[in-house]
Amino acid sequence: MTIGPIGKVLVANRGEIAVRIIRTCAELGLGTVAVYSAADADSAAVRLADQAFRIGPGPAKRSYLHIPAIIEAARATGADAIHPGYGFLSENPDFAEVCEAEGFVFVGAPAAVMADLGDKSTARALMAAAGLPLLPGSREPLDSADDAQRLADEIGYPVIIKAVAGGGGRGMRVVRASGDFAAAWQDTRANAAAVFGDDRLYVERYLDSAxxxxxxxxxxxxxxxxxxxxxxxxxxxxxxxxxxxxxxxxxxxxxxxxxxxxxxxxxxxxxxxxxxxxxxxxxxxxxxxxxxxxxxxxxxxxxxxxxxxxxxxxxxxxxxxxxxxxxxxxxxxxxxxxxxxxxxxxxxxxxxxxxxxxxxxxxxxxxxxxxxxxxxxxxxxxxxxxxxxxxxxxxxxxxxxxxxxxxxxxxxxxxxxxxxxxxxxxxxxxxxxxxxxxxxxxxxxxxxxxxxxxxxxx
Missing domain, CATH: 3.30.470.20 (ATP-grasp fold, B domain)
Incomplete structure (x- = not known):
């Protein structure tokens, strides 16, 4: 069976979400491909999928985050579409673009929209323009610790420092006093650079009780x-x-x-x-x-x-x-x-x-x-x-x-x-x-x- 151009779906993920996607595909009559790392060779997703393709060793950077390996798996197994699940490459606009360029249907948001909304600063500006209410804070990434400190002092504490590329609860730090801001800013910037490869930050009011x-x-x-x-x-x-x-x-x-x-x-x-x-x-x-x-x-x-x-x-x-x-x-x-x-x-x-x-x-x-x-x-x-x-x-x-x-x-x-x-x-x-x-x-x-x-x- 097919749904439009989709007859076989490669699931570019692991664990419970891979199993969950494979089950729906099976109910719809679609073929499924599970990709797996060496650590997941005996996984439930591998057992349930119609086909399975090894994409690398255990560490995610060399398997579930390795775009060339996933594309090669899709080619080798004849997949029509790639579903990224959540986490890993699910919000990576480059991955979405590569999938489409290689002729695969990407099951997710358009790459350009994902890029805009994945950049937290750009997302805030777009939503403000659409009339959505925002907490007091910076609309654009802040270039210097001094600029950020001045804004935080103006907003009033507590504030939260957030990585523009952050997500999943990572890349953020709550600051409760002006004297703690400079050190927190530097720590968050270093963490953002290490985790996301992007050290841009912004600041907004923090709600203790929300x-x-x-x-x-x-x-x-x-x-x-x-x-x-x-x-x-x-x-x-x-x-x-x-x-x-x-x-x-x-x-x-x-x-x-x-x-x-x-x-x-x-x-x-x-x-x-x-x-x-x-x-x-x-x-x-x-x-x-x-x-x-x-x-x-x-x-x-x-x-x-x-x-x-x-x-x-x-x-x-x-x-x-x-x-x-x-x-x-x-x-x-x-x-x-x-x-x-x-x-x-x-x-x-x-x-x-x-x-x-x-x-x-x-x-x-x-x-x-x-x-x-x-x-x-x-x-x-x-x-x-x-x-x-x-x-x-x-x-x-x-x-x-x-x-x-x-x-x-x-x-x-x-x-x-x-x-x-x-x-x-x-x-x-x-x-x-x-x-x-x-x-x-x-x-x-x-x-x-x-x-x-x-x-x-x-």
Whole structure:
């Protein structure tokens, strides 16, 4: 079977997201190719795909980030399209351009749009021009530490220093006092240069107490742009999301409608095509501010799928094939509540230090309305080269109290063991019982307040 020009899809990724994409392709009758590193030779994606192609050794720079190897795999296997998943090359405009130049359909946003929105400073300027509200800060990258210091002093503390090329919770630093700014600026610039190869920075006001709200959008090549509602991603540790839910709880209909309309307006203004996510901060007074756009599928996309009944990967493929959106008339009206918890190989008792090893025991939950997206099982050796995500547990229920109860039950069923193995499952089970989360009064500071070490002056 084909969808437009797409008959076979190469998945340029690994882990649970590769498995998730392969499954949708199989349901659509599309052929699949899994690429893999030496560390993933026995992976679930390799087992499930129609074909598999080794692209290099374990380190990502020599495999999943190595564009020539991925293009060669697509050529050798006769793939028509390349789906990048999330992470790795998913927001790399150069990769998108190479795919198209080599005759492959890139399942993602256009390279030019991705380049503009991936540059956080350019994205801010574009969204400001589209009328989206921004936190006070610089519209352009700041050239010098002195200029940045003057702006920070003018804005007032706390401020956050952000890398223009940053993302995924990396390349940012909160500064709470003027005297700490210069050192923080230099450290962030050096880190940005090392991690992203781009040391440009900007500064904006930092909200200590905020909700992190994001809007899932879909846009086709024919000018149709729609939103699929709002998600809450406020439970974070050091800007890394741990729990997500849809619809975003505790918000008035007016606020949700305004945020979703802003996302559609922003996407339309830049000619967005594909699946994407507009991220916002919501302050305690109910004012929202544009933060960034993720030009890819999000880790937390399943909660939107659960409350809309829409397969976002299938929609990505339809859009990439040049087809028009064909969604049910009530697609933007959520049904029930969905919550996702990320199970990582990290030890909460040791400040979330990585806890790799071999899973000698791996029991994951099941039962009514419980979805598990994973690539692991008994005997799985957690590679040291990649993200520590082991599984995503997603539940659905008619209302929020029932969804929380279902997720706590599901988390309690998890049993993952092995030498050196620790996971976040028990920690998340406890967090979901926190009174502020239960009352939908949580924010981005909650987990930090509970987990950061307390320093007492002697």
């Amino acid at each position: 909700r992190h709200i994001e809007v899932q959008i879909l846009a086709d090549h024919h000018g149709t742009v729609v939103h699929l509602g709002a998600r809450d991603c406020s439970l974070q540790r050091r800007h890394q999301k741990l729990v997500e839910e849809s619809p975003a709880p505790g918000l008035s209909d007016d606020v949700v409608e305004a945020i979703c309309a802003a996302a559609v307006r922003g996407a339309t203004a830049v000619g967005y095509v594909g699946a994407g996510t507009f991220e916002f901060l919501l302050d305690p007074a109910g004012r929202f501010y544009f933060m960034e756009v993720n030009c890819r599928l999000q880790v937390e996309h399943p909660v939107t799928e659960m409350v809309t009944g829409i397969d976002l990967v299938a929609e990505q493929l339809r859009i990439a094939a040049g087809l028009s959106l064909a969604l049910p008339h009530d697609f933007a009206t959520p049904r029930g509540v969905a919550i996702e918890c990320r199970i990582n190989a990290e030890d909460p008792a040791r400040e979330f230090a990585p806890a790799p090893g071999t899973l000698t025991e791996c029991v994951l939950p099941g039962g009514p309305f419980v979805r598990v997206d994973t690539h692991v099982g008994p005997g799985y050796a957690i590679p040291p080269h990649y993200d520590s995500l082991l599984a995503k547990i997603i539940v659905w229920a008619q209302d929020r109290p029932a969804a929380i109860a279902r997720m706590r039950r599901a988390l309690a069923e998890i049993s993952m063991g092995g030498i050196g193995i620790a996971t976040t499952a028990e920690f998340l089970h406890d967090i979901l019982d926190h009174p502020r989360f239960v009352a939908a009064e949580h924010d981005t500071a909650l987990i930090g307040a509970l987990t950061e070490p307390v320093h007492i002056d002697s």
